[in-house]
Every structure is written in C-alpha cells, then in structure tokens.
Amino acid sequence: MNISAPFIKRPVGTSLLAAGVLVIGMICYFLLGVAPLPNLEFPAIFVQASVPGADARNMANTVAAPLERHLGQISGIDTLNSFSSEGSSFIVMLFNVGTNVDNKARDVQAAINAAAPDLPSSLRVPPIYRKANPNNAPVLILALTGTTQPLSQLYNYADTTLSPRISQIPGVAQVDINGGATPAVRVDLNLRTMAAMGLTGDQVRNALVAANVIEPMGYLSDGDTQLAINANTSMTQPDQFANAIVAVRDGVPVRLKDIAHVYSGQQDQYQAAWYNGQRAILLMIRKQADANVIAIVDKVRALLPQLTPDCPPGSS
Numbered sequence: 001m002n003i004s005a006p007f008i009k010r011p012v013g014t015s016l017l018a019a020g021v022l023v024i025g026m027i028c029y030f031l032l033g034v035a036p037l038p039n040l041e042f043p044a045i046f047v048q049a050s051v052p053g054a055d056a057r058n059m060a061n062t063v064a065a066p067l068e069r070h071l072g073q074i075s076g077i078d079t080l081n082s083f084s085s086e087g088s089s090f091i092v093m094l095f096n097v098g099t100n101v102d103n104k105a106r107d108v109q110a111a112i113n114a115a116a117p118d119l120p121s122s123l124r125v126p127p128i129y130r131k132a133n134p135n136n137a138p139v140l141i142l143a144l145t146g147t148t149q150p151l152s153q154l155y156n157y158a159d160t161t162l163s164p165r166i167s168q169i170p171g172v173a174q175v176d177i178n179g180g181a182t183p184a185v186r187v188d189l190n191l192r193t194m195a196a197m198g199l200t201g202d203q204v205r206n207a208l209v210a211a212n213v214i215e216p217m218g219y220l221s222d223g224d225t226q227l228a229i230n231a232n233t234s235m236t237q238p239d240q241f242a243n244a245i246v247a248v249r250d251g252v253p254v255r256l257k258d259i260a261h262v263y264s265g266q267q268d269q270y271q272a273a274w275y276n277g278q279r280a281i282l283l284m285i286r287k288q289a290d291a292n293v294i295a296i297v298d299k300v301r302a303l304l305p306q307l308t309p310d311c312p313p314g315s316s
Helices: 005-009 009-033 056-071 099-116 151-165 189-198 201-212 238-242 294-310
Strands: 044-050 076-087 089-097 127-132 140-145 174-180 182-190 218-223 226-229 247-251 252-255 258-267 280-285
Touching: 005 009, 005 151, 044 056, 044 099, 056 076, 056 089, 056 099, 076 189, 089 099, 099 127, 140 151, 140 294, 151 174, 151 182, 151 258, 182 201, 182 238, 201 247, 238 258, 280 294
Parallel strands: none
Antiparallel strands: 044 089, 044 127, 076 089, 140 280, 174 280, 182 258, 218 226, 247 252
C-alpha cells in the first residue's frame, strides 16, 4: 500500500491540511511559555545556627562540629561543608542526584534534635534548616540611590511604596530590601562607667524595657460602659531614651546618658550596599515557582515610570 497515493490524488485537500497544520503550529508556538531557565530541584539542604556574640572559632568548635557529627550519619550525603563566622554557623549538605529531599529533610530535623544536648546553652534558638530552591534567586535587582536624601528616608520609601507596589504584580512572590535597615535608636554603653556604678547590661536593658511599656493607665466605668485611659508615654527619640532613669545610686538617679552614648541610627549598622560607588538600597525581586521570569521583568520595567514621580527629591 502506497501511503503517499491519497495525498497525490487530492492535491487541494493535501494543501489545506498542510496549511491547517501550519496555522495550528504557529498558534501553539506563541502560547509556549518562555523562560531562560527550567524549573529545577537541587538535592541540597542548608542548616543555620546563631549565637550572638560568639566568635568564629567558638562557633566552629561548639556549634558546627556537633551538628556535623550528627548530620554526617545521614545516608546519601555526597558532600558536607560548614562555614562559621561571628555569631553564625552555616552547614551545606549536598545529596546524591535523585535523592528525595523531602525524606532527607525529616532525617535532618531528627539529627538536629539529636545534637541538641551537645550544643551550648547560649544557643537560644534551635538550628533551622531549609531546602535548596532555585526559585529563591532574585530575578531582578533594583537599586535606589540618592544624593540629597539620607539612607533612612530611601529605605522608608522602598519599604512603604516600592515594595508593596511591586509585590502586587502577578507572579511576584517576595520583595526583599537590602542595603539598609529600619531606623532605630542605638545605645553604646560605656562599660567602665557602668562597672564603677555596679551596673550590668541586663539591668540597663530591663530598665529601658520597663520605662517603655505601652499599657492602659487606668479605666473609667459607669457600670455599663468601660473606657481605657491611654497615655502616649512610649519613647521614640534619642533624647527621650537618654533621659530615662536606669538606676539610683546613693539617692541620685542614673540616667542612660550618664553611662552611654545615645544616637539615631539603623537597626543593623553592618548592613550596607553600593551601586556605582554610591550607597544604595537594593530591592531583590523573587518570583513564584510557576511564574514566567521574562513576563515579570517586563511588568516591573513597565511599572517603574509610574513610581518615578513619587521618588524622594534627588533619588534615582
């Protein structure tokens, strides 16, 4: 039987069939999703533990080492590495290709629980783990710089305006802000002066917490209705904290400014970012697992001209 014979005998029908297949193919081509990278899942799990104030050597010896001993007993591990720095230890576990990461995550949690007795008591929060997710990598990074505005104002604009607007774009999972931190009142204690007065850091901290409590001052009631009496006594400015009484010595009140330097700053003074040699605030845009990278980038670029008029003067 000659398969080509029916098509040769009916050239018009053959031409229409070919044209129909071509049209359907073109329609399907434009409906295909376009992404620079496929969705992948790496068999890797990260474990992180933090002890504020501990140096890298102590973190490696007292935190990373016990965790490595218990995590190393999990089957299927290809490589196990740890990195320790001041106040933090980070452990990376790479499993053999084809390993079910969800099953290994349960083994990791069991190993962390087994290592708990060997960890220092200063570890207030148990170690946490997370599975590797390529979708966590930012698909677009925006930099906000300013020549006349302080970083605190740029951060506030990014946090209150840019981040919420960008988060509303379909397919955007998260917008992280780096390079700055929320404004805060910073207190640098003078340890020599505190030692001379017999004060400790915990005493100062407890005094500040007690002086900055927000609670009703009292209640008014007529038997049927009850009203709470509130007073705005919370401290928000450096001079308010500086005049706070933290102790009494020989009948004389000791104010915070007597034992510390109080000033305005940011919550994390060690967080910074630069763009073209200028201090900047960075917005890290991450996509949802099933979202299209190119479509998200195009939508963000289209939104930027609408946000430009609201930028603080001198920023870009």
